[in-house]
Amino acid sequence: MASREFKDHYREQRIFVNRTIAAVLVVFMMICVLAARYYYLQVVQHDVFSTLSDRNRMQLQPITPTRGLIYDRNGVLLADNQPTFSLTIVKERVSDMEETLTSLSDLIEITPEDLASFEKRLYQRRRSYESVTLKTRLTEDEIARIAVNRHLLSGVEVEAELIRYYPQGEDFAHMLGYVGRISEQELKNVDPANYSGTQYYGKLGVEGHYEELLHGKAGFQTVETDVRGRVLRVLEKVAPAPGADISLHIDTELQKVAVQALGERKGAVVAIDPSTGGILALVSTPSFDPNLFVTGIDTASYQALQSSPAIPLFNRALRGQYPPGSTIKPFIGLAGLDTEKVNTGTTVWDPGYYQLKGDDRKYRDWKRQGHGWVDLKAAIAESCDVYFYDLGYRMGVDPMFDYMYRFGFGQLTAYDIDNAREGILPSKEWKRGMKGLPWFPGDSINMSIGQGFMLTTPLQLATGAAVLANRGKWVAPRLIRTINEVEVTDVPSPEDVKVNQEWYWDYIIKAMEEVMHGRHGTARGSARGAEYRMAGKTGTAQVIGIKQGERYDADAIAEEYRDHGLYIGFAPVNNPRIALAVVVENGGGGSSAAAPVARKVFDAYLVGSTQLQAAN
Amino acid sequence: MAQGDFIRQLPGAESHFSRRPGLSDVIHIDWPLLVLLLILISSGLFVLYSGSGQSLADVKKQGIHFIVALVLMITVAQIDPAVLRRWAPWVFLLGLIGLVAVLLAGADAKGAQRWLKIPGVGARIQPSEFMKIAVPMMVSWYLADRTLPPSFKHIIGTLIIVAIPAALIVIQPDLGTSILIAASGIFVLVFAGLGLRWILGFCGCVAAFAPIMWLFGMKEYQKQRVLTMLDPEQDPLGAGWNIIQSKTAIGSGGLEGKGWLGGTQSQLDFLPESHTDFIIAVFAEEFGFIGVSVLLLLYAMIIYRGLYIAMKGQDTFSRLLAGSLTMTFFVYVFVNMGMVSGILPVVGVPLPLVSYGGTSVLTLMVSFGILMSIQTHRKMLPR
Numbered sequence: 001m002a003s004r005e006f007k008d009h010y011r012e013q014r015i016f017v018n019r020t021i022a023a024v025l026v027v028f029m030m031i032c033v034l035a036a037r038y039y040y041l042q043v044v045q046h047d048v049f050s051t052l053s054d055r056n057r058m059q060l061q062p063i064t065p066t067r068g069l070i071y072d073r074n075g076v077l078l079a080d081n082q083p084t085f086s087l088t089i090v091k092e093r094v095s096d097m098e099e100t101l102t103s104l105s106d107l108i109e110i111t112p113e114d115l116a117s118f119e120k121r122l123y124q125r126r127r128s129y130e131s132v133t134l135k136t137r138l139t140e141d142e143i144a145r146i147a148v149n150r151h152l153l154s155g156v157e158v159e160a161e162l163i164r165y166y167p168q169g170e171d172f173a174h175m176l177g178y179v180g181r182i183s184e185q186e187l188k189n190v191d192p193a194n195y196s197g198t199q200y201y202g203k204l205g206v207e208g209h210y211e212e213l214l215h216g217k218a219g220f221q222t223v224e225t226d227v228r229g230r231v232l233r234v235l236e237k238v239a240p241a242p243g244a245d246i247s248l249h250i251d252t253e254l255q256k257v258a259v260q261a262l263g264e265r266k267g268a269v270v271a272i273d274p275s276t277g278g279i280l281a282l283v284s285t286p287s288f289d290p291n292l293f294v295t296g297i298d299t300a301s302y303q304a305l306q307s308s309p310a311i312p313l314f315n316r317a318l319r320g321q322y323p324p325g326s327t328i329k330p331f332i333g334l335a336g337l338d339t340e341k342v343n344t345g346t347t348v349w350d351p352g353y354y355q356l357k358g359d360d361r362k363y364r365d366w367k368r369q370g371h372g373w374v375d376l377k378a379a380i381a382e383s384c385d386v387y388f389y390d391l392g393y394r395m396g397v398d399p400m401f402d403y404m405y406r407f408g409f410g411q412l413t414a415y416d417i418d419n420a421r422e423g424i425l426p427s428k429e430w431k432r433g434m435k436g437l438p439w440f441p442g443d444s445i446n447m448s449i450g451q452g453f454m455l456t457t458p459l460q461l462a463t464g465a466a467v468l469a470n471r472g473k474w475v476a477p478r479l480i481r482t483i484n485e486v487e488v489t490d491v492p493s494p495e496d497v498k499v500n501q502e503w504y505w506d507y508i509i510k511a512m513e514e515v516m517h518g519r520h521g522t523a524r525g526s527a528r529g530a531e532y533r534m535a536g537k538t539g540t541a542q543v544i545g546i547k548q549g550e551r552y553d554a555d556a557i558a559e560e561y562r563d564h565g566l567y568i569g570f571a572p573v574n575n576p577r578i579a580l581a582v583v584v585e586n587g588g589g590g591s592s593a594a595a596p597v598a599r600k601v602f603d604a605y606l607v608g609s610t611q612l613q614a615a616n
Numbered sequence: 617m618a619q620g621d622f623i624r625q626l627p628g629a630e631s632h633f634s635r636r637p638g639l640s641d642v643i644h645i646d647w648p649l650l651v652l653l654l655i656l657i658s659s660g661l662f663v664l665y666s667g668s669g670q671s672l673a674d675v676k677k678q679g680i681h682f683i684v685a686l687v688l689m690i691t692v693a694q695i696d697p698a699v700l701r702r703w704a705p706w707v708f709l710l711g712l713i714g715l716v717a718v719l720l721a722g723a724d725a726k727g728a729q730r731w732l733k734i735p736g737v738g739a740r741i742q743p744s745e746f747m748k749i750a751v752p753m754m755v756s757w758y759l760a761d762r763t764l765p766p767s768f769k770h771i772i773g774t775l776i777i778v779a780i781p782a783a784l785i786v787i788q789p790d791l792g793t794s795i796l797i798a799a800s801g802i803f804v805l806v807f808a809g810l811g812l813r814w815i816l817g818f819c820g821c822v823a824a825f826a827p828i829m830w831l832f833g834m835k836e837y838q839k840q841r842v843l844t845m846l847d848p849e850q851d852p853l854g855a856g857w858n859i860i861q862s863k864t865a866i867g868s869g870g871l872e873g874k875g876w877l878g879g880t881q882s883q884l885d886f887l888p889e890s891h892t893d894f895i896i897a898v899f900a901e902e903f904g905f906i907g908v909s910v911l912l913l914l915y916a917m918i919i920y921r922g923l924y925i926a927m928k929g930q931d932t933f934s935r936l937l938a939g940s941l942t943m944t945f946f947v948y949v950f951v952n953m954g955m956v957s958g959i960l961p962v963v964g965v966p967l968p969l970v971s972y973g974g975t976s977v978l979t980l981m982v983s984f985g986i987l988m989s990i991q992t993h994r995k996m997l998p999r
Binding site: 009011012013015016017019020023024027028030031033034035037038039041042043045046048049050052053054056057224225226227232 | 764765806807808809860861863864865866867868869870871880881884885886900904905908909912915916919920923926927932935936939942943946950953954957959
């Protein structure tokens with residue numbers, strides 16, 4: 001037994017030694033396999049994994065450029081950037097979004113609008129680990145309450161942000177426009193790289209038109225982040241190019257005077273410097289606070305704006321289309337002179353109405369008893385309709401269309417104004433196309449006093465007045481004055497209006513001066529006591545047609561059906577520095593409603609502002 | 617640390633202990649093994665500091681694990697292998713009872729039942745971890761009295777001994793541990809002289825069995841792990857994330873590494889499980905291929921020492937047990953480093969003595985205690 005075990009023991013040991021040596025070899029081989037694997041990863045493939053590792057930790061982040069500021073002609077700030085604190089959430093760092101939102105709403109007030117807009121943007125196209133704003137303009141109290149509870153709110157940050165602020169508020173909303181949250185649609189129209197960090201986009205007005213300029217160029221920084229996207233350090237940085245600061249021709253004081261002059265009434269004022277085309281004032285009332293739109297307007301406020309019968313969101317100065325009424329008489333008169341249909345000696349008997357031969361229809365004059373014998377100058381000064389009925393009938397539509405078009409009616413001539421409307425300048429082709437009817441002589445008669453089909457915007461009327469003031473020389477209306485303090489010149493303009501005799505201008509302008517200063521001038525009441533001479537023309541646009549034999553009685557009809565009062569003019573007559581158009585909706589006649597507004601604006605610009613006087 | 621010191625010391629230390637009575641007669645410690653382990657443990661703590669996000673608390677806790685484990689190792693080293701041999705069946709039986717208890721009342725941890733709460737004490741133990749030592753002990757005990765190479769009957773007997781705990785662990789379910797425990801038993805058979813035909817046949821069986829396992833035996837998540845290993849890009853943010861990030865960490869380390877605490881993958885938390893199963897990726901990222909080579913050398917030396925002890929073992933039980941424990945240790949190293957570098961599927965195997973975790977450290981140090989016991993009690997037995 002013992003001997004057998006001893007023999008076995010020897011054999012066992014020999015087997016065991018062999019097996020152990022084999023084990024050593026196997027271990028050696030397998031360690032070589034491991035070493036080879038690590039050699040492959042660490043030495044052979046090192047570059048590949050190095051790149052992967054860098055891509056992991058390094059992120060390219062956009063740096064949003066600071067939006068350019070907007071000033072008026074005197075350096076008054078119209079659009080500012082204000083530092084505010086916003087509550088933002090990084091989705092990837094929040095474990096339970098619902099719970100986080102619930103605990104946040106326990107701390108600070110979060111409106112359903114905030115939530116809705118947050119959720120919408122949360123699912124928009126975005127980079128991972130990009131923060132999404134939940135609430136803007138936090139108060140110090142709110143910041144403190146969030147800070148105290150920070151440890152409970154992973155992924156929630158309070159971020160400093162520059163937010164657009166319009167210090168002048170309502171008065172400039174229609175001219176400046178506003179910025180708002182950039183929409184998915186707007187993102188498609190811009191360079192995505194340049195806008196990758198941008199949250200706001202110019203929606204309307206100057207902000208909209210000069211969006212690209214004001215936005216600037218985004219910068220970039222390479223940052224090292226951990227797996228949660230937290231920035232640990234900045235590795236490389238390309239500074240952003242801030243948006244350009246621009247200044248406008250707008251005169252803040254003048255704009256405010258125009259707003260005040262219109263008061264509670266619906267209307268528009270557009271004032272232009274005829275020598276430069278610079279728009280001095282662009283007012284539409286009522287207006288709205290553009291600051292409401294910057295971070296997103298709440299539903300209730302928006303509903304209120306939308307449903308207001310005065311439609312404050314409607315830009316009357318650019319989009320309001322009104323029959324020009326008698327304000328077109330100077331243009332028609334000029335056409336009459338230049339086409340030699342009338343001359344200074346031409347007179348017409350006005351019995352209070354006009355009748356075509358063989359036609360029963362009577363075209364009334366606004367003055368029931370008529371003006372008696374009138375020449376062109378008197379016809380303009382007193383706004384005699386019958387004289388122009390006769391001229392319109394004899395001239396026909398083609399010259400009227402032609403001359404009016406050359407003054408900018410029926411087209412868009414402004415250099416940097418979007419969203420303006422073209423109005424309607426009727427012609428034979430237009431009527432056939434739109435109404436399917438031929439042009440009737442009655443249409444010419446209506447057109448001659450700015451009624452019928454013709455529609456114009458306050459901007460077009462002001463432009464026409466400026467071209468008149470310039471005696472046909474065109475300067476396209478524009479808002480922009482300087483970009484980064486460099487003057488903007490060489491704005492493309494339509495062709496100048498040329499007439500056969502230079503004195504035609506003098507004659508028409510003299511007639512317009514009579515409107516203001518003449519004994520029978522329709523706006524003489526508004527020129528009383530003026531230190532300067534002005535040229536103008538009133539107009540009254542009918543809102544409802546007055547039937548044959550009926551009388552217009554302002555007191556008897558509801559306000560919204562009352563006539564619109566219109567006015568165009570410029571001053572001083574000899575050296576025009578301001579041309580303007582005023583429309584007062586449902587204000588009654590041009591002389592009673594619109595001309596006084598114009599006078600206030602003229603006064604403010606030519607007399608009231610000592611600063612301006614000093615500058616000239 | 618100069619490697620040369622140990623290489624020089626190894627043969628010298630041997631003769632030193634066999635010639636002179638001294639400290640080794642009073643306390644049974646295998647000094648070369650102890651020194652190698654201490655180097656591994658202390659460098660492991662530095663890596664752990666980096667891999668745990670520079671958490672000194674984790675390092676302290678792991679340090680306590682090591683102190684307890686070292687005390688336990690030295691305690692076990694004092695026990696005569698003959699005693700271990702006598703205890704083997706009872707240790708095995710205790711382990712089996714533990715496994716059954718886990719199945720009946722196991723505390724749930726991460727979906728699999730592996731832990732057993734000891735009432736009153738508040739501690740939890742993992743019977744499957746305990747089996748990593750109990751199975752080789754039992755198989756060594758079983759084969760030590762037989763004529764070797766083992767006969768067919770004894771091979772079957774061994775397989776039954778291995779299969780019972782393996783089966784109990786599979787249904788926990790913990791396939792990885794089950795396979796490793798089965799392997800530790802099979803290693804005993806191999807050292808005992810299992811015929812080459814058997815070994816080849818066994819490998820053939822595994823190869824044939826694999827598709828069957830794939831179809832019927834493996835759970836969805838286990839299949840996913842295999843698929844992920846084959847193509848991590850398939851699901852780069854889900855199952856593939858770990859392996860992509862660990863390969864990136866290893867590869868970006870390059871030859872010289874990014875320096876201690878300089879690994880961006882680990883320090884910036886891109887690497888998951890960076891202080892436990894994937895700690896080798898932290899090490900490879902920060903110390904590069906040179907560091908990995910040194911670490912592999914260190915492991916190789918420990919394994920060599922273990923196999924040397926096994927070869928010098930006094931009796932069959934000691935030799936089989938020492939060989940099996942050493943090879944099991946190697947398998948852990950290989951599987952961990954293989955899975956993290958993407959050549960093996962991800963199974964929950966820590967890097968021995970470097971990964972954070974108390975249980976694995978205790979088990980490993982007890983097995984080194986057994987190796988020390990085998991080495992240091994040898995000369996006291998009469999030839």
